[in-house]
Amino acid sequence: xxxxxEAAERREGTHLLVRAGEYACALPLASVRRVVRAxxxxxxxxxxxxxxxxxxxxxxxxxxLNLGRLVNAPPGANPAYPVTVVVWVGPAGAREMVGLxxxxxxxxxxxxxxxxxxxxxxxxxxxxxxxxxxxRVLDLEALGREA
Amino acid sequence: xxxxxxxxxxxxxxxxxGIASAAVAGLASRGAGYRIAVGxxxxxxxxxLGVVDGLRVHPAAPxxxxxxxxxxxxxxxxxxxxVVVVDPRRPPAALRFDEGERADEGRE
Numbered sequence: 001x002x003x004x005x006e007a008a009e010r011r012e013g014t015h016l017l018v019r020a021g022e023y024a025c026a027l028p029l030a031s032v033r034r035v036v037r038a039x040x041x042x043x044x045x046x047x048x049x050x051x052x053x054x055x056x057x058x059x060x061x062x063x064x065l066n067l068g069r070l071v072n073a074p075p076g077a078n079p080a081y082p083v084t085v086v087v088w089v090g091p092a093g094a095r096e097m098v099g100l101x102x103x104x105x106x107x108x109x110x111x112x113x114x115x116x117x118x119x120x121x122x123x124x125x126x127x128x129x130x131x132x133x134x135x136r137v138l139d140l141e142a143l144g145r146e147a
Numbered sequence: 148x149x150x151x152x153x154x155x156x157x158x159x160x161x162x163x164x165g166i167a168s169a170a171v172a173g174l175a176s177r178g179a180g181y182r183i184a185v186g187x188x189x190x191x192x193x194x195x196l197g198v199v200d201g202l203r204v205h206p207a208a209p210x211x212x213x214x215x216x217x218x219x220x221x222x223x224x225x226x227x228x229x230v231v232v233v234d235p236r237r238p239p240a241a242l243r244f245d246e247g248e249r250a251d252e253g254r255e
Contacts, residue, residue, distance in 0.1 A: 042161060042162040042163065042228075042229055043160070043161045043162060044162060044215050044217075044231070045160045045161075045162070045239065045240070045241035046215065046216070046217060046239065046240055046241065047214055047215040048214040048215065050214050051211070051214035051215055053162070054162065054222065054229040054231065055229055056224050056227050056228065056229045059224055060205070060224060061205060061222035061223060061224055061229045061230070062229070063208065063210055063211045063214075065210070065214070089210055090208075090209065090210070096208040096209070096210060098208075098210055143210060144208070144209055144210050145209065
């Protein structure tokens with residue numbers, strides 16, 4: 001049976017809201033694999049500031065990125081990055097698992113596509129109002145594309 | 148009998164690195180660390196963790212290459228430790244053995 005259009009649109013608009021510094025970021029829920037307490041990260045000398053290092057998750061190597069730095073968020077009052085959001089990035093045929101160090105996973109929200117104001121064409125899909133806050137809506141597929 | 152396809156695991160700069168045992172020509176302690184001879188060059192290690200077989204090596208994903216410019220042989224996990232597998236022909240800068248620095252250490 002075909003999924004009704006409205007249900008499909010609602011599923012695609014479902015996001016996990018994550019706090020990264022002073023920003024709230026909306027990650028497509030379908031790309032979120034798990035939210036865990038911050039994983040132990042081993043640094044990679046010479047890496048860009050966005051890349052915190054390498055961790056182990058489920059027996060697999062996991063690059064861990066700092067979500068706040070990815071979106072240029074001013075650090076919050078307590079920048080401890082206590083959670084790691086494990087997500088899939090990249091195109092469907094070549095997706096890869098990445099950890100995003102963040103301050104908190106907040107809630108699951110619906111972000112209607114028509115409410116998103118255009119972003120930078122890359123990781124930042126755009127901005128959208130959620131409740132009384134403007135959130136950054138992220139395109140995780142873009143994060144995994146070759147630069 | 149062919150040599151087993153093992154990897155020498157070492158610790159350096161806060162991370163764990165692996166290099167194919169077949170590429171290692173020699174290993175010697177130098178000061179507080181180690182000098183590992185590979186081909187025409189040498190690598191430095193703070194600690195030698197041992198040799199392991201059967202490391203499942205994953206290719207470095209685009210997102211890693213985007214934020215870390217080093218050429219590597221791949222990524223793996225040993226126990227709960229993530230391992231960067233080194234390409235012995237192009238070792239990361241953090242692993243390159245500084246002959247001058249270690250020679251100075253030896254004179255003290």
